[in-house]
Amino acid sequence: MSADLSPIDIAKFAAAKRASGFVEDGMRVGLGTGSTAAWLVKCLGERVQDEGLEITAVATSSQTAKQAQEVGIKVSSLNDVKWLDLTIDGADEYDDELNLIKGGGGALLQEKIVATASDRMIVIADSTKKVATLGAFPLPVEVLAFGMPTTQLLLEEMLNGLDVMGNKATPRMAGDALFVTDEGNHILDLHLGRIGNARQLALILNQVPGVVENGLFIDICDVIVTGYGDGTVETR
Numbered sequence: 001m002s003a004d005l006s007p008i009d010i011a012k013f014a015a016a017k018r019a020s021g022f023v024e025d026g027m028r029v030g031l032g033t034g035s036t037a038a039w040l041v042k043c044l045g046e047r048v049q050d051e052g053l054e055i056t057a058v059a060t061s062s063q064t065a066k067q068a069q070e071v072g073i074k075v076s077s078l079n080d081v082k083w084l085d086l087t088i089d090g091a092d093e094y095d096d097e098l099n100l101i102k103g104g105g106g107a108l109l110q111e112k113i114v115a116t117a118s119d120r121m122i123v124i125a126d127s128t129k130k131v132a133t134l135g136a137f138p139l140p141v142e143v144l145a146f147g148m149p150t151t152q153l154l155l156e157e158m159l160n161g162l163d164v165m166g167n168k169a170t171p172r173m174a175g176d177a178l179f180v181t182d183e184g185n186h187i188l189d190l191h192l193g194r195i196g197n198a199r200q201l202a203l204i205l206n207q208v209p210g211v212v213e214n215g216l217f218i219d220i221c222d223v224i225v226t227g228y229g230d231g232t233v234e235t236r
């Protein structure tokens with residue numbers, strides 16, 4: 001690890017390093033997406049090279065698949081593997097009940113499918129991701145391109161009746177163009193401020209036509225490994 005890392009990167013690395021120790025020879029492992037998950041992929045790549053660790057890896061994004069291959073991890077398709085022992089991924093927010101907001105990197109759909117297809121999901125995060133109530137981080141919702149402005153209106157209208165502080169939905173951009181997910185869809189970020197009932201919201205969002213999946217992960221995460229800027233780690 002470089003001495004030049006910022007405290008936040010030290011925290012991400014520490015969490016990823018600890019979680020990489022949960023991976024055992026022969027396991028089928030889901031690899032998350034984002035900067036914290038990138039540290040994990042790096043740590044696992046080192047174990048593959050140094051210890052001859054053998055795993056069947058499934059990536060949650062094209063970005064992670066590319067990085068994994070670069071560090072010597074062979075990537076398989078979930079269609080072939082079907083079920084995993086363990087998925088390790090980052091999060092944008094987590095609460096006391098281990099519920100999450102994910103999708104800051106735009107990979108929430110594949111991340112949710114892979115995590116749900118795993119016996120265990122471990123989240124790795126720096127300590128800034130811990131919140132009392134989910135919702136300060138804009139909630140990503142993956143939507144079909146067809147009728148997206150209508151989906152946006154329907155979502156904003158639906159949010160008016162719920163226990164949230166805001167109802168604005170903004171299309172995610174990549175430069176001047178709409179952001180496109182690995183599945184060819186777009187993302188609407190919901191600026192909610194505070195989510196009073198995340199369990200209810202997760203169910204209702206997916207009832208809106210045009211919504212493919214939302215970034216609320218309820219009852220999916222089993223363990224959180226939190227890293228701190230001084231390099232210490234807490235697991236719960």
Ligand code: 5RP
Pocket residue numbers: 032033034035036037089090091092101102103104105106107108111
């Ligand atoms: C990607 C995600 C990421 O896990 C989340 O955005 C956290 O990213 P980072 O580790 O870079 O803070 O959900 O879709």
